[in-house]
Amino acid sequence: MPHWSVYTGNSAPHDGITELPAPPPWRAFDGGPALPPPGDTDDEAAVSPDRVHRARTYVATPESVQLVNAALCLRRPLLVTGPPGTGKSSLAYAVARELSLGPVLRWNITSRSTLGDGLYQYDPLSRLYAARPGGGHAEGARSGGDGIEDHLRLGPLGTALLPYDRPRALLVDELDKSDLDLPNDLLNVLEEGQFEIPELVRAARHSIAGTAEVLADGTDTPVAVRRGRVRCRAFPFVVLTSNGEREFPPAFLRRCVRLKLRRPGREQLTEIVRAHLGAPDSEAQSLIGDFLDRANTGELATDQLLNAIYLTGVAGLNAESREELAEQLMPYLSVTADGDGF
Structure with missing residues (x-):
């Protein structure tokens, strides 16, 4: 320093x-x-x-x-x-x-x-x-x-x-x-x-x-x-x-x-999840990837990702239900010209 x-x-x-x-x-x-x-x-x-x-x-x-x-x-x-x-x-x-x-x-x-x-x-x-x-x-x-x-x-x-x-x-x-x-x-x-x-x-x-x-x-x-x-x-x-x-x-x-401040990349998102919820498991890593993919076509906030990881983790859902719930918890705040939105 x-x-x-x-x-x-x-x-x-x-x-x-x-x-x-x-x-x-x-x-x-x-x-x-x-x-x-x-x-x-x-x-x-x-x-x-x-x-x-x-x-x-x-x-x-x-x-x-x-x-x-x-x-x-x-x-x-x-x-x-x-x-x-x-x-x-x-x-x-x-x-x-x-x-x-x-x-x-x-x-x-x-x-x-x-x-x-x-x-x-x-x-x-x-x-x-x-x-x-x-x-x-x-x-x-x-x-x-x-x-x-x-x-x-x-x-x-x-x-x-x-x-x-x-x-x-x-x-x-x-x-x-x-x-x-x-x-x-x-x-x-x-x-x-x-x-x-x-x-x-x-x-x-x-x-x-x-x-x-x-x-x-x-x-x-x-x-x-x-x-x-x-x-x-x-x-x-x-x-x-x-x-x-x-x-x-x-x-x-x-x-x-x-x-x-810019949208965080995968490395920073991983550190953010670690700070809030502990080391991300494979399911959390998958949600981080989904979040980054979706962020290319619309505006998302980091706390939406944290909510999705936390709730899908405590809900004990199967993979299909987990993905569906995570998508519902991460709606776009705004949509780019190429995005569909909700």
Whole structure:
């Protein structure tokens, strides 16, 4: 491994992130005070059995290992494109597990997602109700007399930009589903590594301390935000995934390290099956061959193959029934010009 590499792709957790080379001068950040990394169990959703399994069984390619390390060293987002089922989102969990980065912060993108959704959520109506007599804040407030922080929670992107002393892992999933403005809106935040919360900036004018205790994404433990400004210390490991359904602006692309995942070949598929289900027997090897043949005329996802191998194995079927069931479990997601589909 090159001396600047900290991610190996071998799955075994280690503390190599502490050996990460210093950032380029134009990507150095100085947010503070430094926050310790969260514990693995701080966010119960992020350590669900599904996500833990995906992180432990991910099979990295040499190209993905190299470009993950490039993104870490350059303190740049990693834009991962590829067909569905090629492990784009699993990569974020695998890197976070190996490098002990704590629970993965996940932002699922839809056509209605805005930059504000990723940074923080503020509920002015709940604040209004709480301010009424008997609403729970008659005794005064911790932030300028109005308790704004009690109605505000950082989003996954906002949490990733807190001044942790080691990078957090952030997965921005299916960015190509967003409206046209979101990639450009992300540019400044990802370039500067900081943002402001206007509600807290205004409240800080009336507070001597100017510090608000705000809940972070995925936890009920508050963190201190000074004068409404959040600035990172260690730039987060940001994975942006795309199914390749749209083009992104050049200004956005040049700020990302780009990784294109391709459909795995037989050798990689065999390793994937081995990681999930153990060494493939002759029947599993036959299904791998069928999967590869079918993938020539239509789009398939790797988890369809895993489902077919698992279910045909536990069902105890004869060869003919097994082939029929496997075919039903591997319908095309889309069909090429020469394919028939279902």
